Amino acid sequence: MSRPIETRRPLTLRDVSEASGVSEMTVSRVLRNRGDVSDATREKVLQAAKALGYVPNKIAGALASQRVNLVAVIIPSLSNLVFPKVLSSVSDELEDTGLQPVVGVTNYSPEKEEQVLYEMLSWRPSGVIIAGVEHTPASRAMLQNAGIPVVEIMDVDGEGIDSVVGISHRRAGLHMAEAIIAAGYRKIGFLGTKMPEDHRARKRLEGFKEGLAKAGIELADTEFYAGGSALAKGREMTETMLKRSPDLDFLYYSNDMIGAGGLLWCLDNGIDVPGKMGLAGFNGLELLDGLSVRLATMNACRAEIGRKAAQIISGRSQSGMIGGEVIELEPTLDPGDTIRKR
Amino acid sequence: MSRPIETRRPLTLRDVSEASGVSEMTVSRVLRNRGDVSDATREKVLQAAKALGYVPNKIAGALASQRVNLVAVIIPSLSNLVFPKVLSSVSDELEDTGLQPVVGVTNYSPEKEEQVLYEMLSWRPSGVIIAGVEHTPASRAMLQNAGIPVVEIMDVDGEGIDSVVGISHRRAGLHMAEAIIAAGYRKIGFLGTKMPEDHRARKRLEGFKEGLAKAGIELADTEFYAGGSALAKGREMTETMLKRSPDLDFLYYSNDMIGAGGLLWCLDNGIDVPGKMGLAGFNGLELLDGLSVRLATMNACRAEIGRKAAQIISGRSQSGMIGGEVIELEPTLDPGDTIRKR
DNA sequence: GCCAAGTATGTTAGCGTTAACGGTTGTAGG
DNA sequence: CCTACAACCGTTAACGCTAACATACTTGGC
Known part of the structure; x- marks a missing residue:
């Protein structure tokens, strides 16, 4: 059960080469399927390698070949x-x-x-x-x-x-703002993470604000969290925010998990979603597909x-x-069941 | 924006050594903080390395030192x-x-x-x-x-x-069975993954059956799934099983995600949990902490x-x-809100 | 003033593999 | 029979680094 104490020398190509009676180079060729080796020797070498339990040393290989996979x-x-x-x-x-x-x-x-x-x-x-x-x-x-x-x-x-x-997370936020406004929501709150280093969340928020501003609207309230279970935090934050700002009619969450928490809280508290209150998250987590009410979200590709x-x-x-390629993908809005249709 | 085509030779210790006027060995010592180097040369070397943008080659290092971190x-x-x-x-x-x-x-x-x-x-x-x-x-x-x-x-x-x-997943399953029986449930269904290679899930099920058998009970129904969103599958399977076996009073899920799906389905369908129907999963996923009803589960440590x-x-x-250590941890049952108290 | 014992550096010889090239055999074509 | 060429396999020299040893220079104790 315990690994053997004995320090027998680790196997090298040489061991396989000696066991099979060919040069190290030939063994190397066989093991890499490179160059010409007769079927007979190939077989011999493979057998010897297997019998010994030889595992190639990629460190040496990489150094010699200047290639790393x-x-x-x-x-x-x-x-x-x-x-x-x-x-x-x-x-x-x-x-x-x-x-x-x-x-x-x-x-x-x-x-x-x-x-x-x-x-x-x-x-x-x-x-x-x-x-x-x-x-x-x-x-x-x-x-x-x-x-x-x-x-x-x-x-x-x-x-x-x-x-x-x-x-473009900026544009993702902007589009979400447009969709929300188009659906007729006006008093909008944002709930997100307290992470200055999450630049993508930050850009979404910036784009979102920009989208609201175009319609002459400002964020009515914001709430941030750090750490803990996202689902639970979504609940807590939603409760906090709605206690503080009862007149909100939409909550935009920086990710689907806290959005789902908020959604569950709204459902538990008999809030009319999406009639009185619209909700949206971000990411398109398929993890959440099983919720009875599908959260509006944006697929991040x-x-x-x-x-x-x-x-x-x-x-x-x-x-x-050969480099310098820039590929911008287009996130798609999934309105789910938490943005009202017009 | 594009990476330079020019193939200038990659930097080596020699480059740093030449730039700082000491031997490669000394550079190596400085960069690894090993052996005695005067503060003056250390500083010189570090500066040169930084200026050149030298990144050590661990491949060569590992080969030479026979050590890999x-x-x-x-x-x-x-x-x-x-x-x-x-x-x-x-x-x-x-x-x-x-x-x-x-x-x-x-x-x-x-x-x-x-x-x-x-x-x-x-x-x-x-x-x-x-x-x-x-x-x-x-x-x-x-x-x-x-x-x-x-x-x-x-x-x-x-x-x-x-x-x-x-x-011991076997014992985890067994303990869960005991707890369920002690709570008075008798018609028990199992819902899990169709994965012969998930040995831990298999062992839990075996232990679970064994626990039931001790009380003279057999699994009343089973249902398996593969692929897809676990939450959604939990819903579907629960519906399927309860349609097929309406007299069940407990559902044991092989993991928390499908368990949560089942829980949501039960709540949506007005089933009295844990009164008429008990539920339990496995893993102790903190992800699920935000559900309004906490699923019974077992912490897998x-x-x-x-x-x-x-x-x-x-x-x-x-x-x-020095090896051969065997540490068995003890999973703890978290009855949550989905097993009735006696 | 000389030796012992550091302290700071350099030198040498690999680590285990593969690229590049060289050699040997066999085989087909003229 | 000789050349040409392919198929097969071996030899040599790296790859970039570090262990181990060697060397110079200091310091201090008596």
Whole structure:
């Protein structure tokens, strides 16, 4: 049950080569399916490798070949559903390219991002996919100097380093404002996260305010939270806000989870949704598909973003560009059941 | 905006050494904070490295030193909340050990697990944390031969390879059965995933049946699903099952998400919970804290599991053992609002 | 003033693999 | 029978870094 204490020397190509009676080079060729090897020797080598339980050393291989099959994927968090989704679409798209994603998490901290980036670049990946276009100067410099394709994802509002794939959160907020106003709501509250480093949420709010301003409307109330279960926070904040501003007729949430919390609170309290009170979130989380009342939301194209980013890194992008590609996707509004139809 | 085409030679220690007028070795020492270097040269070197934008090459470093600061973490999925939780607690615990987790995802496929393991071991990590105790013979062999600490997590029901940290899902199911029976429920249905490879869900069900059997009760009905939004599936399955077996008085769900879906369906349909109908899930997802009715569940100790596993890998385990450690944690029942009190 | 014991740096030899090239054999075509 | 060329396999020299040892220069104790 316990792992053996004995420190027998780790296996190398040489061991396989000796066991199969061919040169190390030939073993290497067999194991990589590269170059010409006769079926007979191939078989011999594979057998020996298997019998010994040999696992190639990619560290040495990467050093010698100057090639690494890793792609760094740097995201702020794994604990909400949005980034895992992107990640899995990256992963799927990379599936048979020989490339492998490696994840780093920054917790929305620019300093942590810098550290994670440094750490990852020191493994010389063949590409970087990184969330957001805001980075410390040092991070930008590292990305620029790395000499590898870089794709900044999620957000196109800003100056990219190399390629960019995402949506305009500013315009997403703006469109949501327009839709809400078109539906006849006028006293609008905003509920979001207390995270100065969540630039995308910030841009949505800015765009949202801009959209309201065009119609001569100002945000009637705002409420922010940090930490805790988003669903519960959505509840609490909604209660707080509606106690404070009972005349509101719409609540815009910075994400679907707190939106769902708010929705549940409204339903529990017999509030007429969407008649007296409209609600909307952001992200298009399919996690929430099972709610009896579907929350209005905006699809953030997460899967598509991951896919496109992976294509750019793997050189399979449609465009055939060699870098500097900017792809802006169009988020679609899903009015669900919480915005009244006109 | 586009990354430079120019292929200037990548920076090496030699570049920094030339720029700062000392040997490569001294630069190496400075950059790793190892050995004696005078403050003056240290400063000189750091400045040169920064100016050049040098990022060390860990591939070469690892090959030379035969040390790699990576810990492979192999899990079935990132798209439910349970593994990200474990992952982040591993990550936190490893924070200042110099070790870095690297994630691999198997999608509950033993073959994929084998591939991912092979790939990861080829980078010669200094430890492996892997979900479950069921692996292909080849995977087991690789883990045994790797000569590094291995921690199998989540599940202690089975034969481990080296160290094991988890709970007994069999006993978790059994305890849930006992609690349900003690609360007076008798006609019990089970709703779960159609995943033969989810051994933990299977063991919970087995333990659950065993618990019922002790009281002379059999499962009255079962329903399974695959794919889709768990919340929505929970709804659908609940409806299906209650149409088919209207006399049921308890529904046991294999996870909290489908449980929550079922709970919402019951509430929407005016079913008296927990009076006429009891419900329970599994996992203790804090995500669901915001529901108006708290689903009965069982805490799977996810954070604790991640922490202990990381401690074993980093050699900071309390026990001081050198491997072969088995830690069984005790899941706690949270009756929530969906099991009636006696 | 000389030796012991640091302190600060440099030198050498790999780490395990692969790129690049070289050699040997076999085989077809003239 | 000789050339041309392919198929197969081996040899050599890196890749960029660090362990281990070697070397110079200091310091202080007696």
